Amino acid sequence: MADRDGNGWVTCDQGHRHWGRFGAAGLLAYAPDPVDGILRVLLQRRSRWGNYGGAWGPPGGARFCHECVVAAGELES
Numbered sequence: 001m002a003d004r005d006g007n008g009w010v011t012c013d014q015g016h017r018h019w020g021r022f023g024a025a026g027l028l029a030y031a032p033d034p035v036d037g038i039l040r041v042l043l044q045r046r047s048r049w050g051n052y053g054g055a056w057g058p059p060g061g062a063r064f065c066h067e068c069v070v071a072a073g074e075l076e077s
Contacts, residue, residue, distance in 0.1 A: 006062035019051055019062060025072035026060030 008021045018024070029042040043056040063072040 006064045006067075008062070017051065022063045022065050022067070023069070023072075024060055024062050025067075025069060026058045027073060028058050 006020055006022045006024075009017050009019060010021055011017055027042075031040055032038065033040050042059070044059050046052055046055050046057055048054055063069070
C-alpha cells in the first residue's frame with residue numbers, strides 16, 4: 001500500500017478545517033443518460049467521521065507530499 005502521508009486535518013488561514021495535509025483532489029464523473037438525456041453525476045456518501053459526514057459528494061481524497069495536482073487526480077492501477 002502507498003504511503004498515506006497526506007491524510008490528516010489542516011486549518012486554513014481563515015480558520016476552517018480541511019482534509020488533506022498537502023491538499024486534496026477529487027473526480028467529477030458525469031454523462032448524459034442514454035434514455036432521457038438527463039445529465040447524471042457520480043457521487044459517493046462521505047464517511048460519518050469526516051468533513052460534512054454522511055453528505056453526498058464527488059469521490060476524492062488527500063494528496064501525497066510528492067504529488068502534483070494532476071497526478072493526484074489519476075486512478076491507480
